[in-house]
Amino acid sequence: MAIEEAPSELSNEEMQFLAQVLDAIIPPDEDGGSPGAGEVGLGDILQQKSPALVPVLKQGLTALSREMESRQLVDFGALSPNEKCSLLERIGGQHPDFFPGLLFPVYANYYQQPRVLKTLGLEARTPYPLGYDLESGDLDLLDPVRNRPPFYRRC
Numbered sequence: 758m759a760i761e762e763a764p765s766e767l768s769n770e771e772m773q774f775l776a777q778v779l780d781a782i783i784p785p786d787e788d789g790g791s792p793g794a795g796e797v798g799l800g801d802i803l804q805q806k807s808p809a810l811v812p813v814l815k816q817g818l819t820a821l822s823r824e825m826e827s828r829q830l831v832d833f834g835a836l837s838p839n840e841k842c843s844l845l846e847r848i849g850g851q852h853p854d855f856f857p858g859l860l861f862p863v864y865a866n867y868y869q870q871p872r873v874l875k876t877l878g879l880e881a882r883t884p885y886p887l888g889y890d891l892e893s894g895d896l897d898l899l900d901p902v903r904n905r906p907p908f909y910r911r912c
Contacts, residue, residue: 765808767800767815774818775800777834781841782863791876794867802866810862817855821848 767775776795785793803810824844825833833841849856867873871881 765811767804767811767818771815771818772800772804774822774833775814778818778821778845779863780834781838781845782860783867784838792870792872794863797867797870797872799863799866799870802870803862806866807862810859813854813858817848817852817859820852820855821845824848 776799779795779799780793783794785791785796803814821833821844824847825831828844830836830840830844833844836844845856868877874881
């Protein structure tokens with residue numbers, strides 16, 4: 758008996774649908790300042806960084822698609838923000854792994870994207886080797902720790 762594995766990647770159609778869902782979670786600014794989560798390619802990033810999330814995404818997108826069909830809705834992207842929210846909340850109640858489980862990875866990865874950091878006025882770079890300026894602190898606050906007798910045994 759052969760065991761079938763779930764597909765490890767989303768199809769192009771599923772990726773487009775996911776981008777619309779991601780843009781509903783973190784929409785782009787109306788003035789074009791900040792991009793939406795789908796707009797920065799977060800679907801690809803989630804798929805690469807969290808392959809275990811792919812079956813959950815497939816299941817949730819399928820459920821969302823069926824819910825839209827039952828309401829005779831065709832294009833998720835054309836819905837109002839309130840309609841999108843209503844659909845996502847309904848699917849989130851039925852499939853708690855999908856919408857609620859998707860929120861943390863979406864926010865965590867969105868705020869790491871260079872385009873997003875740039876709109877926030879931050880540099881999209883690693884802290885090393887350029888480093889960051891740290892304000893000086895009052896090192897006298899460490900005196901109680903320095904003056905405390907050792908609580909360990911010397912070896």
